[in-house]
Amino acid sequence: MGAEVVIRTENLSKVYKRLFKKGKKALDSLTISVPKGAVYGFLGPNGAGKTTTIKILMDLIKASSGSAYVLGKPSYNVEVKGYIGFLPDAPAFSPQLSAYEFLNICGKLLKIPSTERAARIEHVLEVVKMSPHTREKIGSFSRGMLQRIGVAQAILNQPQLLILDEPLLGLDPYGRQEFKQIILSQQAKGTSVFFSSHILSDVEEICDHVAILNNGKLLCAGRVDDLLGSSGFRVIIPPNNDEVLKELITMASDTSRKDDGTWLLSFAQDDEIRGKVDSITCKASGSIKVKAAHEKLEDFFFRTLKEDNN
Ligand SMILES: Nc1ncnc2c1ncn2[C@@H]1O[C@H](COP(=O)(O)OP(=O)(O)OP(=O)(O)O)[C@@H](O)[C@H]1O
Ligand SMILES: [Mg+2]
Missing domain, CATH: 3.40.50.300 (P-loop containing nucleotide triphosphate hydrolases)
Incomplete structure (x- = not known):
């Protein structure tokens, strides 16, 4: 199939x-x-x-x-x-x-x-x-x-x-x-x-x-990534990755922790930082994701619906 x-x-x-x-x-x-x-x-x-x-x-x-x-x-x-x-x-x-x-x-x-x-x-x-x-x-x-x-x-x-x-x-x-x-x-x-x-x-x-x-x-x-646009990048770290978190958190421009223990770290667009982050995350478990930073989906969702309802 x-x-x-x-x-x-x-x-x-x-x-x-x-x-x-x-x-x-x-x-x-x-x-x-x-x-x-x-x-x-x-x-x-x-x-x-x-x-x-x-x-x-x-x-x-x-x-x-x-x-x-x-x-x-x-x-x-x-x-x-x-x-x-x-x-x-x-x-x-x-x-x-x-x-x-x-x-x-x-x-x-x-x-x-x-x-x-x-x-x-x-x-x-x-x-x-x-x-x-x-x-x-x-x-x-x-x-x-x-x-x-x-x-x-x-x-x-x-x-x-x-x-x-x-x-x-x-x-x-x-x-x-x-x-x-x-x-x-x-x-x-x-x-x-x-x-x-x-x-x-x-x-x-x-x-x-x-x-x-x-x-x-x-x-x-x-x-x-196309719908939300991008500037900088984010790393999503599931719980129980404390070592990686410790290494990355000092370079992040913004951090937040979700109620399930997942950390979201935001980084500015900077080739040097990106290189360091990539070398740390590629050694870590495959469940750590690096993504383009962009408008939050929630904000995009409400904005799109509001425009439709107007
Ligand atoms: N068997 C049905 N008979 C008549 N209308 C229905 C039937 N099933 C769904 N609808 C109507 O079709 C529309 C779409 O319903 P649907 O269940 O597909 O929505 P949904 O996006 O899955 O919503 P939710 O997020 O609440 O699950 C609604 O207005 C609903 O009232
Ligand atoms: Mg439904």
Whole structure:
């Protein structure tokens, strides 16, 4: 299933029919492309049309007009489903099943051979930090734990493309941090990721592309660095990298620490500083990211919506 563009919509529109009322136009001529290998944030206020788009991509509902392609095939193609990991916005789990039993059923549906299934299930439960709860009933899980099980089933089939509807919902700061690491490690393995979210600081941290929707219409889409402009650069340091932090923090022009323990250091555009920072970060763990500095995504998001609402 090779395709340079993993998701493509062309003039995609959806009108929900309503009894005795004019239909509700939830999506209005949406055209977007998600490049292979991207971590793509799909943004917009409540009711913007994100879930509607995702449901069309997963062929759970039909578009009223326009087209949608996933991994180079029309979204209704059945074969393509085997290469996609999906987390719906409101996943329904059978409460009486244990985490293992649920994932075993998912594995059977995905036709993962029985010889491989147990090892894969153990691996994904470890990835989402749910190994201690393997045999516990899903009905006893908290919202964040359910979300982790949802992510575990989405990555069970080692998909080429992950489509996740609000995967950060219900996760505590540790869970969000772990989720971001999961996404970046999936990307490192070559998986493309398309997800909706309202947590703009997390989106900014891990997404290389974003699209912003409002009232079913696309306001903008593209590479984060292009959309937000750049001056200087930033380094994002996950928790437990104290040595690197100590070395870099004295050179930074601005520093901030997020509630999950991640540090954001900003640096002025200066070749000498950049050289030093690069030599320190390249020796450190791969999870430390160096990015162009720019307007915060949150500021850009509100500015873009304000301009649209005016
Ligand atoms: N089944 C439905 N029948 C009628 N209208 C619907 C239906 N599902 C969604 N809508 C409407 O379509 C619009 C887009 O909804 P959608 O769920 O796609 O938004 P969203 O961007 O996912 O929002 P949120 O951030 O709240 O999840 C909303 O106005 C919503 O009321
Ligand atoms: Mg939604």
